[in-house]
Amino acid sequence: MKKTLFHLVIAVLLFSSLTGLAQAAVTHPTREEWLEVWLTHKIQKMVDPMEPRVTFLVNVLSSTKEIIITYMPAQGGRFTDPESVGGIIRIPAEKTLKDYPWARNYQLTIKYIEPF
Numbered sequence: 672m673k674k675t676l677f678h679l680v681i682a683v684l685l686f687s688s689l690t691g692l693a694q695a696a697v698t699h700p701t702r703e704e705w706l707e708v709w710l711t712h713k714i715q716k717m718v719d720p721m722e723p724r725v726t727f728l729v730n731v732l733s734s735t736k737e738i739i740i741t742y743m744p745a746q747g748g749r750f751t752d753p754e755s756v757g758g759i760i761r762i763p764a765e766k767t768l769k770d771y772p773w774a775r776n777y778q779l780t781i782k783y784i785e786p787f
Contacts, residue, residue, distance in 0.1 A: 703731040706767070706774055710738070713763035718756075723748025725756060736777050740764060743784040753783045 700708070710729045718725040724745035731738050740760055750756050760781055768774045 701733070702773060703733045706738070706771075706777075707731040710740070710764055710767055713767055714740070714760050717759055717763055721756070721759070723750065725760075727760065731777070738764065738768075738777050738779050740779070740781045741784055742781070743786050747786060749786070757781045757783060 707729050714727060714729065718727065725742055726745040727740060727742035729738065729740050742756060742760055744750050761779070764779055764781070768777060768779065
């Protein structure tokens with residue numbers, strides 16, 4: 672009985688450690704995923720205090736080495752000058768690309784989406 676319980680405990684511990692290792696290998700983000708999250712964070716800090724609120728989406732395309740950031744006013748608002756909002760979004764995006772040598776060859780595109 673003690674041997675069976677011992678073997679069961681060892682099997683459970685071994686299984687849980689092996690699945691933990693497999694999960695750890697899957698959860699590491701790629702550079703592109705990291706760049707997308709980091710850009711979203713940096714841009715959010717810049718546009719948070721703005722009125723009207725800004726909705727934006729960052730897409731990093733590894734196949735074409737392109738970053739596309741789309742933005743529009745949130746909740747049916749209107750920007751008086753959409754180009755200035757694009758300029759505010761461009762500041763942290765360009766700084767991030769300059770800070771990381773591996774990201775410097777990405778093409779940055781910022782697009783305004785007219786609300787409907």
